[in-house]
Every structure is written in C-alpha cells, then in structure tokens.
Amino acid sequence: GPKADKKEESKEQTTQKEQPKPEEKQPEKQAEKQPEQKQEAPAEKKGLRVASHNAMIEGNPYRAVYETQIAAAAQKAKEMGLISQFDSFVANNDPALEAQQIEQSINEGYDIIIVNPIAASGLDALIQKAADAGITYINADCIYDSDKILNVVVDQAAWAEIQADYVIKTLGKGAKVVQFNGIDGNSASEIRSEVWKKKLPEAGIEIVKTVAHNWSDIEAKQLMNEIIASGLEFDGIINQEGANGIMDAIEESKIDFPKCITSSEEVSWIRRIAKVNEDKEAFPFIVVENPPGIGATALAIAINIRQGHELDPGKMSGNNLIYYTPQWIMTHENQKERLESIADLPDSTSVSSFMSVEEAKAAYFK
C-alpha cells in the first residue's frame, strides 16, 4: 500500500544520507562516473543481473543495514546502467531455504550472486555449480571456506586488534577485563574472540569472564546485570556490540564506570558514550566500525570483475580473500569531529562505509 511506499522512500533517504558521510570524496566520485558510464556501454547492453542472498535480517540490525546498503548501492548501479536487475533473497536462518534460493538463482542465470551465508560451510556443491555456470559468486561479510569463490569480508582480526591495543594501552598490565562476544560459533565473533584471547593475556591482562550476548542489547543488559550481581571484580570491558545494554546495566546498578569499554559502531551508542565523556574522559572508550556496507563493497568488486578488470593479488590477503580494514575509529581524542561527521544519521542506524565501483577498482584491481 501507500504506507509501504513511504517506508521505502524514507529508508532510501536514510541510506543516501549515510553514504556520503564516511566517504568524503563523494562529489568527485560522482563527477568521475559520467564518462566511465559511457565507456561501459557494452556492459550496460548486456545488463548484469545481480542476486543477493542474506541469511536473515529479522532480529539482526547489522544484517538489516547490510541489506539496505547493498540495495541502495544496487539501485545506484542500476541508475548508472551498470546492472539491469537486482533481486534480494533472505533465508530466515533456514539453511534449506538458503540453499534452495541460491540454487534457483544459479538456475535462473544471474551473473552475480552475493551471499552472506548462515554458516561458513554447507554450500560447496552450490558454489561448484555456480562456478560451472560461470557466475561470479562472492561471499560477503562472513568468511566461507572455499577456494572457488572470492570472500569479501571485514578484517575481523584487525578490528579486534585495534580494540585489544586500546585496552592494553588504557588498562596496562595486571588488569582484569570482561569479554562480551557476539554469537558463539559465528565466525566474526570467533575470530575476534581468538585475537583477544591471545593478545590480552600476552600483555598481562586477565580475561575474568567471557559471555556471549547474541548481538542483543537486551541480552547484553541481562548478562551485565548478572555479572554485576555475581560480585565479579573487573577493570574494563572488551566488547563486540550491544554496548548500550551493558551501559544500561551499569547505570541501573549505579556501580562506578569501569576503566574502559570497547564496541562497534551503533550511532546511538556513539552519541551516548560521547555525552558521558563530554566534559572530561569519564569512561574511556573506543568505537571501531565493522561496516555492514561490506555487501555493497562486494557488489562493487563483483561489477568490476564482470567488467573484465583483474584483481591485484598484491592488494589481497590470499588468493581468494579481500579484507576490508575498518577505518572509522572513534576515541575521546577525535570525539568532536567524529560526532559532527555523523550529525545527521538517525540513532537507530550504525556508521557504515562502503566503496563505490571506482573506489573498489582503485583499491583492489590492477
């Protein structure tokens, strides 16, 4: 109905607003695009057909933003005539439905298939099929173990290292931290956890408790409440997401602020922690982005590949892996400018950057 249309519109606005912010070179980019589009005339005629497969979006804000950003990027690419069709499928966390949808996309002959899978395995047969059919199959966000496809993922180890370094710097030797993971078994969550489990003890910091909040503020709050209730002593918190829930529990129990907290990039959290630290650094923190726009970046890379460009092995991490390193980092030092740069983003989204087709070309191609 009409209501739906409105929602669609407003969402597009949101994403459009989001885009330019992290990418400050936006205007130049637009200018560059015009001539290139003409060059790509043959590709336009063919009209690339793109299918995106996402494991789920309901109940997972990260993947929801992933979904809107890849859709926005695709819309743009469509307007520029780079692709002719974009369809998106969501499997509601049902592996059977996921496999079915991917298989149908393969059978239907899409040119590009971008998958953010449920799990890091289980799709080998389909990948083979896609390869046989000459489809550009890109796995985005979570690493999928296969040498037949290109993985485009955020460098989770780098992400975790930035946080770990900050904690080590802030707390120093002999400190105790509580570690909040995402979902046990989720590849991003596991990679980060492994980095922390290695780096922190090496630096003489003890991880006194590890919990998983399933990327949920509500669960994070309950867990933090339980940790506080258990009388556990700790100095800092190293955390993947859900910082708002953790903060709620801390404020609710009126305990002193820990000596530091790390988190990823929800706008509401950024504003909240910035406010806490407005006058002086009351609660040291670091925010490191883990951009949901990775799907859109993957799309940009895929279009480049279809346009016949060749990947530069020197710019990749292994022959089938492209790491996107987090760039948007905020601490007390750059708090002011970072806050300004996201001034017109709504509370409910997260900071996210992604690459345009040209940027991707520049970054990863010969």
Place this chain on the structure above:
Amino acid sequence: MNKNKVYYFVKNNQIGMALLLSLLIFVVTIALNPKSLNVNAFGSILSLMSMLTIAAAGQTLVIIADGIDMSVGATMSMAAIVTVGILRGREDPMLFVIAILAAIGVGAIIGLCNGLGAVKAGLPPMVVTLYISNVVNRLQYVMTGGTPEFTSVSLIYKSFMTERLFQVFPVISFFALGMYALIFWLMNRTRYGQQIFLIGNNNRAAQLTGIRTTRLKVINYMMAGILSGIAGFIGAGNSGYIKCGAFDGMTIDTIVAVVIGGTLLAGGKGSYAGTAAGALLLIVLSNGLAVLSVSPSMKNLIMGVILIILLGVYNRAKPVRA
C-alpha cells in the same frame, strides 16, 4: 508419618515449593560464590523477576481458562515499538497517555484475533496464537522497515523505570505489585475471575450453568492481549533498547513461569502469586547458573533437566488406569 507430611507439602504447596527452591538455589549460589551476595544481586533478580511477572499476567489468565497464548512476546514487542515510536524520546505527559492507550489498543486487537481464532473458530489455541504471533512479528518489521527509527525512550524516563531504590528495590517491582493488585482483584474479586476458573475447570459445566463461555473466553484472550500490551509499554521503558521482536523470547518463559508456579496447563486452578513464584524460580536459577559461570550449553541442559523434574512432580497427567 513425617514422610507423609513432606509428601503432602510438596504435592499441595507448589507456590511454597517454588519459593523454597528459589531460596535453596540462591543459598547454594551464595555458598559456591560468596561474592554474589550483594545488593546488586537482589536488585537485579527483583528487576528481572518483576518484568517476567508482569509479562506473564495475561498468560496466567489464559492458561487458567484452559487456553494458551503463544503471542505474548510478539504483543509485547509490538506494544513496545509503538510506545517508543509515539514517545520519540519526548517526555510530554500527554504522550505517555497516548502511548499507553496505543499499547493497550495493540494488545486488545491481537487478543481479539487470538480469541476469535482460538474460541470462535475453534482452532487449536497453541497453533493459532503462534501463527498470529508470527504475523504480528512480521508486521513490526514491515512497519519499521526492520529498524525502528527510535529505539529507546527518553533518558529520564528510562532512568526512572530502571531506578533501584536503596539499590535493591527496582521501580519496576512496584509496577509488578500494581499488576499483582490488578490481577488479584480481577481473578479473586470479580465474577469475571470466578467465571474463568469455572470455565477452565469444566467448560461444559460452565456453559450449562449459564456462563457465556465463548464470549468470556474471547474477552479473556483480549484481556491477556491488553495485559501483554501494558507489559510491552513497561518493558519499553525498562529494557532500554527496543528492536523488532525484542520480547519474543518472553513467550516460553511466561508459560514456564505460569506452569511451575502451580497453574494447571489444563486450566481451572492456579494463581498469579504462583506465577510470580515461578518467575522468581526461573530467574534465580538463571542467575545462579550465570554467577557460577556455567557455560551456556550446560545452562540449557541444567534448565531443561530441572524443568522436567518440576513437571514430573507437578504436571503429570492422570494415568489411564485409575
């Protein structure tokens, strides 16, 4: 003789047993981890228990009338989203009135659908309320486009809702007390309450005694919806960050709390005090397992086994052979 007394107490005093078990678990927790005896522990347990108790109010009514409401969580989430959407971080008292009315309205509509499906159409309550809850859940995403524009109530309101007096008594526990008074009045001081007990115990007899059973059961589902709506409104303030489906996990917790609190799944017997005791037992157990650093997998396992034991003691069906 003594043995018999214990047996009689265990068998007939489910609320007492739930409280006793809660105490036992709490004591064991403290014994194993003395640090966990602190004001925050009480505050946090009370707060979580209060939220669950509030959420389980509607479920108690429905189960007593021999139904089941699988849409409690979805209704709460919907009401919370509506609440936060209306408040938009503002604090105008008028808006609160509108928000709570909207939450009640949302609950009433969902409850009415449940009632019409489960009673008028005579579909199995478990299945029909489950599907209605699915639809409600999906509606939230469609309405908000996946991420609500506003995810939280204003800071002042939130800190009021999560305030703990003397670090121990959360404000929400007073809401729970208010809810208790309301439900107690409804169940024990009105014909409505009497009627749902009778219907739950023997629907046919109630019908032949002149109770308009169909109408009453539909009203009861609506009442449950309204209570879940109110729970969602309170939850919106208490839980900080609201997203679509924020309270979905509550449904099963409410059923478990109601049942281990001594309310018969087959209806006709039960109390809200029991539900509160059941909620306490669940929360203390979960808290204990967390405090003792039990891994999530073991936590699941232990919860399941304890549930089976409780059900085995209290919720066994009669044998075929009399």
Place this chain on the structure above:
Amino acid sequence: MNQKINQIKRSPAFSGMILFFLFLIVYFGVQYLQAPESFWSIKTYRNFMSLFKSFSPLILVTMGQAFLMLMGIIDISIGMQMSFANVLAAMLPEILGLPTPVAWLIALLATILLAVLNGVIVSCLRIPPLLAGFAMIYVIKGINLLIAPKPGGKVPAIANQVFDSMLFGFIPFSLILLAVMYGIWLYLEKTPLIKAVYAIGGNERNAYATGIHTTAIKIKIYALAGFFTGLAGLCYTAAYTTGNPITGEIYGLQSISACILGGISLAGGWGNMASAVYGVGFQILVQTTVPKVFTMISKATGVNYNTYWHNLFSDIIILLGLVVTIFAIRAQRTTFISGLKKQIKGAKADE
C-alpha cells in the same frame, strides 16, 4: 469414477491436497511468467526437483512428527533432535576420529534413543507433550552445543555428491529416499501397529481398554519418529556438509503446522501421511514462491517490497491455509455426520 472422487473428498488429506495443488499451480505459474521462453525446458524441472534436495530434512521431520500427531502427541523438540543427529554425524569423525559410516550410524541410533527418552518422559512420566517439548528443547540444545559449540565438523564430499546426484540423470537421490520413506508408511499403514496408533489418537482410554499396550506403542512410535528424524539429520548433514547445533529448532514448529495444514488433527486419530506431505509441500511452496511473486510485482510496478513483506505475506498465507484446513475438516466431518449431532454416549466415551 464418482465413487473415487467421493473417496478423495472424504480423505483427511483432501484440504491439504487442495492447498498444495493450488500453490503448485502458483509456483509453476510464477516460473512461467518470469521466463515464458525457458519454461518448457529442463530448467523448470530441475528447479522443481531441487526442492526435494533442499527440503528433504524438513519433509522427513514432518513425516516423523505425523506419526506422533496421529497418536495425539506433538513434539516441538523434534527439530532440535534433527540437529542432534546432524551434529553427531558431523562431529563424531572430528572428535573421536570415527569413520564416517560408523559416525552416521551412531548418530541415527542415538537420535532414536533420544526420541525414546522423549517417549518415556511423555508416556511414562505423563508430562504433557507440549511442556515436555519445551524442556527437551533446552536439554537437547545444551547437548548439541556441548558437542559442537559452533557449526563445523567433517563431512566427506562424497556424501554430498551422492545426495546431490540424479539417478538416470533425472531422479534426484533425495526424492528416491523420500519415496522409500513414504513406502515405509504405506507398508505400516496396514499393520496392527498403525491401527493401534489411530486408536490411541482417537481415544487413549478406550484403546487401553481394548488391550493395546498404549505405553509400549507410544514408545515404539517415538522410536519410529526418531528414525525419521535421525535420517533427516543425516540428509541435512549430506546436503549442507556441516554440523549445526541449533538451526533445526524451527523445524519443530514448522513440522507441527505442516501436519495441521495437511489435515492431521491436533487431537490425534485423524489424518494420514499424505496429509503431512501435502502440508509440508504447501509450506515449502509458499516459502519459495512468495518472494518470487514480490520480485515480479516490483518488476511490474517498479515499487520495491523488501523481504519483510515477503515474510509477512508468507505467514498470512499459512495462517489462512490453517483456517481453511480446519474449517474444511469440520465441514467434511459434518457432512459425514450428515446432521447427526454428536451423541451423548459417544461423547461420554471420549472422557
């Protein structure tokens, strides 16, 4: 001929069949409209056949659930049980270094044992199945996560190749497997065991009074359902070459609603395996077709409806299907009874 039609009309699976074929038409209709030129090619056939491969775990789980539901029992933990089999099959080679066939056999047997345990809890401890299901979900989830804290495990490629293969190039292996399993039903349907199942579902006390070992039969049927569930877990393992501790959970409720959609009575004693198959087929077709319908709509109108709309509509359709089924069954039964009100005596026997 007429008699045959009447017989079909009276079959418990009638409404499920109608729903299924209705959506089958929608499914192919959408395929046709999407690409009229390639509709009459092998592609359409392959697309359809691939449904069996992807969804055979769900179909098998639903068949297992159907056995229980005919007896008047629901088991919402059945999806978790499937994941249990899946996790064991995938993880045992890794943890204990067992050869794959041994691991798979153990997984199957262990699932049957787990189902029997469930049966003991429900029929010997007499805990209401719904509550027992809730509790068992916790328990099995805990066990699954202990075995496999995260998705993983070792599954040889050959398993997937076999599972993915087509006999004579056009019959999927999974379809054959499903046919064999359905054959088991066709055989069992005429045995005293299933007669006893219907009797227990129809009226447990009277079945007992007739000399049926209700407890023993229940446990046997749990074991049988466990066999189907375990096999579903193995199919899952072969299809997705990974062990995933929790993804099966949704199959619990999905299988129950599939059975009800197909016309199996929640109270038991009414329905058959065809009902279950039609029901689950309907559900699968709705799930896979609705997004395509939206894709077509957005192509035609230019308005993009996101996945949230797909899900909303899928659920609404399934809810409507449920309502239709139950009313259809009721209408069927009242024509059956042709005006005869339920008789006092008969009703008494229900107690």
Place this chain on the structure above:
Amino acid sequence: MLEMRNISKNFEAVQALNHAHLKVEKGEIMALLGSNGSGKSTLVKVLSGLVNPTGGEIYIDGEAVQIKSSADARKHGIAVAYQDFSLIPKMSVIDNIMLTLSPCKKNGQIDEKKSREMAEYYLNELQIDVSPDAPVELLMPSTQSMIEIAKALAMKPRILILDEATASLHADEVEIVFSVLKKLKAEGTSIIIVTHRMSEIFRICDGCTILKSGETVAEGNVNQLDLDEIVFHMTGKYPDKEIGKQETKEKNHHLQLLLDVKDMAMPPKLKNVNFQAYQGEIVGIGGLDGQGQSEFIRVILGDHNYTAGKMIYQGKEIRYKQAADAVSDEIGFISGDRGRESIFPLRSVAENLFAGNTARGKLFAYLSPKEIDSFAKSAMQKYGVVAGGLRHPANSLSGGNQQKLVVGRWIALSPKLLLLDDPTKGVDINSRREIHRILRECTERGMSIIYVSSDNEELLEIADRIYIFYEGQISALLAGDDRREEKLVAAMLGIHQKQEEKGKQDDESKN
C-alpha cells in the same frame, strides 16, 4: 473358575469397593447387581485391568493372578463390553471390532479380507445391520452398544462381562444377545451380566451377586432369591408396594401453563414432540436410555438447536441460542452426568454452590469472597451437604454429596423452571430422598420441575405426570391413576401400546 476376593478401591475420598467378593463358575451366567454407584463397574474394571485395586486377590482356575493392565486381562481370556463403551469413535465398525484381533498376512500387514470376514461373522451373529465401514460415532447408541458387545465376543473370551450392555437395547436386540449368550454358556464361557432390569436376571442368569456401597452383601442362586429380596439387599429396604399409588395432585387445571412445546423435532433424535409443563408441578420424563430424553431437555435449555416446532415459555415464543439465554430467563439445569456436565472438581465447595450465581450479574463488579461463603453456607445448611469445609475442592466430596452440591446450587437461586437430567444417578437412598424432599418444597413455592430419570421407581414416586419417550417420540403420557409401573414399562419398551399410543398422539396433535 473365577474368584475375586476382598477387592477394595478408593477414589480419593470415595470408597467404591470395600472388600467385595465375586465368584463365577465355568459355564455360569452371573448377575452382578447393586444400585447406582454401588461399585459394579468398578469391580468389573478391576477385573479387566482398567482400575488398580487398593487391595484384594483374583483367582482364575484356582490360581492367583495379577491383572495389571487390560492386556493382562486379555491374556486371561477376560473381555468386557463396557457401560461407557470402549469404541474408538472415528474408526470404522470393522476396525473397532477387530482392533488388536486382526489376522496378519505373512508380511505383517493386516489381512483385510479375513478381517472383514471375521467382523461380518460377529455382525451377523448379533444381527447388527450396519455398513461395516461406517465410523461408529455416526451410529445410534443402541447400535454402538451392539458393536461393543460384538467387540467383546470377537475376543473369544473365557470370561465375558456385559456391563449394562442391554441398558439401551431394544427388546428384539436383547433377545438376540441372550440367544448368543446361551450358546456361549453351552460352550463353557463364564458370563457376568451387570443390569438394572430385574426381569432379565430371572430369564437368563444362574447366580447372582449383590453389591451395596462397594460391599458384597449377598451371593446366591437366582432361583433361591425373589425380587423383593434382591431389592432388599440392594437398597436395605423392601420395595414399597405403595409407590405410584400416592394421591395425584390433579392441579394442572388450576395452574398456569409455563412451558408449551409444540411439534418439536431435531432429527434424528427427536420427532414431533408435544409437551407441557405447568407451574408448580413435577413433570417426569421416562424411557430407556438414549430415547431422546436428554436431547429434549437440552433443547429446552438452548444447548441443542431444534429444527422444527416451537417452544412457548411464560406465554412467549422463545428460541434460545445457548444455555446462558435460558438461565437468564430463570431456567435451571441439573445434570446427572456430574463429571462432565455439572461439577467443577478442582474448585471449592463454596464456589461450586455459588456457580449459578457467578453466571449472573456484572462481570467486573466487586464480588467479595464473603458473599460467596455466606451464600454457600446457607445453601449447605438448607440442603444438608456434608463437606469437609467450604474451601475444600469439590472432588474431595463423595458422589452423593457432590450431587447435592449441584442441586443446591440451583435451588438456592429458585429458578422458575428447573430441568433435571437423571440427577440422582449414583446417589444413595437417603440423599435421594433428601433431594426429592427439597424438590417438592420448591414446587410448593411455585417452581416447575422437569425430571428425567432412568429409574422408574423414582419417577412414579416423584412425578405428577410422566411423559415416556421411545425412539425420539413420546409414547405415553401417564397421569393420575395411570401412573403404574406396568404401563410405564410397556410404554418404555414401546411394545403393546402401539395403537393406543398412536391414537393418543393423534389426540395431542389435534390439540
């Protein structure tokens, strides 16, 4: 052959069996007698494994046996046609008869052909005229009863028990069953018959065992006992020959017509019923089980919908949609099927007494527990319900007291019209008298009562006029001096009065 010794059984507070005895020889037909609720069915169920006795021993062929389940009973060759049936409503006639008995083919599947043959053999033997594939829930109660018997026969038992199997059978059907029983007897089968029809006992039984309040009070040969003695053992008093000869009140003419039912039909249970009830009288309804009495009374209550005819109550034509409508028009209903239709077993005595009141009044108005208690207290005093306490659950009361609870519930509200469907089922003689006394008092105050009873004696004792139902129609109206047992029985069986009855009905329809 079979001996049960010292069998006891308690259902919570109710002692259903108290050291009961039973002994049957090979080829003997034993009558098991006793008034309602005396424990006959319970004794039967102990034998068939459906009830777990609190104490006692069972001997078969002199050997002590343990019967722990129905299957055990089957192993010992015991088969029962249950009073409340053991049929699976949705299954076909064949499947019901052959359930667990079907012969199997080599491959383990049921041999359907043989199975059908066997089932048809028993259908023929009992001359049951049904389609073997029809689901039993569609059949008339009498046919269901025959199928239940066929099912028991098909088990080829050494000990066959018929628990009031003849209660809802027609005379010709009873003949068929008896001839089969005689054949079985000749083959050496031991048979136990539970029945309330005294004539049957003398026709077919050899021995006779009488239960009273769960105790075996008499055992003996039938020809050594006469009817009076049997009744004495059952009830503790000799039958009152004066029953039915009491003064008729003959007040109909002075009194106002309260309820007038005209040509009511509800196929297939009711056809063409014309019925009147006047203010202040007790109208009895009699007949064999399942002849439409229960349906008729529920039609008045609005619980069933009738398809033709009309109902005039207090001068207005009415058509209730549900019982609640009737109740708000001051019609009350008391069912004898306590467990299903009237008692709230888990709720307290006070709440049970107050239930009728609960149904009326504002839903959300304040209702103090004191109000419930004081209402209940006064009702209890008036109607002599003996209870542990107001707060005890109703299922802690004995059956008789539970029934008094239900009666008290309604009378305390003094409705204009009270409908009773066999309200004294399983109620002992004193409570029954008490209930009758209360009802008479009520009519004095102007209440009208419609009283369905399966007990002729009771009907003759309490009713001013008696309508008798036969196959959904009224076969006779007995008033004044006509109220005599033999007329009643004749009308019940629909036998000799065919022409008479026809004439009467014509008269009625003319009116």
